[in-house]
Amino acid sequence: MNDKIEQQKQFPDGMVPLGKSTFSFACHEGCGCFTSCCRKLDMFLYPYDIIRLKNSIKTHSEQFLQRYTRLAQGTHPFFPAVMMKMAENDERTCPFLEEYGCAVYKDRPSACRTYPLERAVDRTVKGGRPKEYYFLTKHSYCLGHNENKEWVTNKWLRDQQMLEYNTVNDLWSEIDTIFSHNPWQGEGAAGPKQQLAFMVCYNIDGFRAFAEQSDLLSQFKLDKFRARMIAIDDEALLKFGFDWLKFVLTGKGLIRRR
Numbered sequence: 067m068n069d070k071i072e073q074q075k076q077f078p079d080g081m082v083p084l085g086k087s088t089f090s091f092a093c094h095e096g097c098g099c100f101t102s103c104c105r106k107l108d109m110f111l112y113p114y115d116i117i118r119l120k121n122s123i124k125t126h127s128e129q130f131l132q133r134y135t136r137l138a139q140g141t142h143p144f145f146p147a148v149m150m151k152m153a154e155n156d157e158r159t160c161p162f163l164e165e166y167g168c169a170v171y172k173d174r175p176s177a178c179r180t181y182p183l184e185r186a187v188d189r190t191v192k193g194g195r196p197k198e199y200y201f202l203t204k205h206s207y208c209l210g211h212n213e214n215k216e217w218v219t220n221k222w223l224r225d226q227q228m229l230e231y232n233t234v235n236d237l238w239s240e241i242d243t244i245f246s247h248n249p250w251q252g253e254g255a256a257g258p259k260q261q262l263a264f265m266v267c268y269n270i271d272g273f274r275a276f277a278e279q280s281d282l283l284s285q286f287k288l289d290k291f292r293a294r295m296i297a298i299d300d301e302a303l304l305k306f307g308f309d310w311l312k313f314v315l316t317g318k319g320l321i322r323r324r
């Protein structure tokens with residue numbers, strides 16, 4: 067898309083994409099607002115967020131879901147969203163907030179990493195790759211915007227290690243688009259297929275046990291490297307799970323039966 071067409075593109079509420087513009091921001095313990103953003107939050111968690119968090123605190127994904135999350139209405143009625151369950155105190159603090167700051171900082175969720183940016187992905191580009199846009203967002207209490215460290219978007223994304231998260235989140239977004247067309251048909255919400263899909267997306271340890279018991283992987287043509295990675299790595303298993311769901315629900319996708 068050239069600059070002229072991009073300028074003509076409409077964004078909600080007059081939001082202006084950052085493009086190559088710079089922005090000022092820094093977040094550190096010395097900010098007077100330190101950890102203000104870890105309170106009174108409504109935070110959605112994506113499948114990869116849950117893998118990173120549950121591995122960070124070394125717990126089973128099912129226990130993680132039970133203890134730290136709650137279900138909520140997603141962007142459509144055919145699949146629930148998962149949100150962080152905030153503490154039941156006046157501040158509704160994040161369960162991972164400690165006096166010294168974030169107890170899971172290196173594995174903090176996508177939402178915590180992206181701020182002060184917001185990401186939008188345009189998947190309607192004909193014949194091309196989806197195009198992403200970033201916007202600067204400001205919470206009134208956040209003093210990080212007054213700091214004089216300058217960033218451009220790409221540098222911020224690298225600094226926050228966002229690219230790995232975005233890659234898996236985009237795969238998740240494709241799967242959620244399939245869910246939005248009600249692939250469960252007569253089963254309705256919370257039927258067996260939807261529950262299985264929920265396990266694939268959010269309960270990766272449960273899906274690993276299911277895949278082993280049902281000998282699922284051996285039913286598909288997978289190259290040796292991928293099969294080895296799936297056996298030891300939750301992210302690789304999640305990506306296989308997305309491919310499997312796509313295959314089962316649409317008959318399409320990147321995997322083939324043996």
Ligand code: SF4
Nearest residue numbers: 093099101103208210
């Ligand atoms: S409010 Fe802003 S500057 Fe303060 S801790 Fe949160 S992100 Fe950092």
Ligand code: SF4
Nearest residue numbers: 104160162163168178
């Ligand atoms: S995960 Fe960490 S950075 Fe994110 S809200 Fe919780 S304590 Fe704050």
